[in-house]
Amino acid sequence: MSTKPSATASLKRVSRLAEHRRESARALSRLRSAPAATLITLLVIGIALLLPALLLQLQRAISAGIVALESEANISVYLDLGVSEIDTKRVSEQLLQLDEVDSLEIITPAQALAQLGETAGLDSEFLASFDSEVSIRSQSEEDNTRFSPRNPLPTTLVVSARASGDETLAEAAERLANQIRGVERVESVTVEGAWLARLQALTQIIRRTAQLLGLLMAVGLLTAIGNTIRLSVEQRRDEIRVSKLIGASDGYIARPFLYSGLFLGVGGGLLAWLLQLVVVGLVGHEIGQFLALYAAEAGSSGAFALSETLQRAGQELGLLLGAGAFLGWLAALVASRRAIAACEP
């Protein structure tokens, strides 16, 4: 005699959809029946997802700022004090020959002094007297090609670097600076983009930290959700034993627990997103100011990050919900499978 399907098999079966609806409703009611444990698990998930998400956001905000600044990677070339106009012209022509040089601007000592006065907020009258003194002295010596030693500022060539190939602008600027250092009449060279490179390195650190933290948090989350599910399975040991005795498969028994894990993960993801909005609201202003400082240094208008960050909120929500759902489901799958197998009748 072979195993014939039981009489029920030939009857109308419940639809897959209705079955899943029933199991998910059951999972929800189980979560609701233990509100304290559910809430704690949600908080754990929310915070665990929040930390790497925030770090990634910070990194992205700064990176966005860097992209806006990167076109500004300049090199200041200071010539020897008292260099002649002819020499200045010769040096600048020599520099313009270089491939890496995009453009070049000459700032004479007089212009530099005026700029200094402006940015330092020096009394304009005092500055004017200083300037006239310089010109009087220059005239008295009847040597227009030499600047007065009273003006301590050198002639400056501001060189914009141009990146070639897959080189970053900062790298190109650094290489160019080394080249320029060898040029005659050049006193010293400063790469203005150096702080940019440092900032870039910082964002790399933040990014790596976020990735590592995310990985650790994922492991922690799997453990935390898995533990909640395992406890939930153990609480229902009798029910599971009876269900097995009357023919329930492990998969059937696991289904509401998988939904529990999924719901916990999605709920935790949502919580992480809300917390993130709060945190960004609280410190976003400070991040904006921090970036604006760099923007001022680079002379860029720099309206970054915050508005963009908020625009990304929808994308972030999707990512957090997805990560939560996947981790919750995976944790429940592993934990419930083992716990259910252990409930032998």
Add this chain to the structure above:
Amino acid sequence: MITFDRVSKRYPGGQQALANLSFSLARGEFAFVTGHSGAGKSTLLKLVLGIEKPSGGKLVVNGNEMGLISSKMLSLHRRQIGTVFQDHQLLNDRSVYDNVALPLEISGLDPREGKRRVRAALDKVGLLSKEKLLPMALSGGEQQRVGIARAVVNTPRIILADEPTGNLDPELSAEIMALFAQFMSVGVSLLVASHDRALIDGLGYRILTLEEGRLSAEANPHSAGGSANEH
């Protein structure tokens, strides 16, 4: 329906629960398994249900060889057996109705289709009016009848019962046995473990007596008092 062929069962501790047991139960047959506690009654039922596997011999239940059955087939196998437990094994957080509906839910039957069947099963055990109550609100006898309704709702081919009258007074016990007899008449095979000789001797069905894991006596309604020692 059930064939034991020189089946033995030895537990990992070394305890010999069943030794060289052979008998078979036909379709629509009602048999009692009796004996002192520890004689192997529970082990016998566990083997039929696939909770334990035989350590020797061959056991075929409803076409499945129980020593070789896969875990996937095992759950299908159990769906075709209605089991009544001594301690009811009802789910206390679900209503009487939901308890009885559980086997149908596990089989994936449409709940609307199942409704008629659950009602019929509850009607048969006389508990239709209590379908909305939780099991704890019922008496021991009523809980046992809920267990019976759950065992029969899926129209099984085999009904197993482990001390179904263990905690009940004689009157209720007789009622439950009468209920079982009704299922026998529609072609279901029943195997009922009971130590209540006073009750089962009077019913006139086949009685298998176990002693230290061996079949020590077999009483039969057709050949009353007949003994078959299987060695």
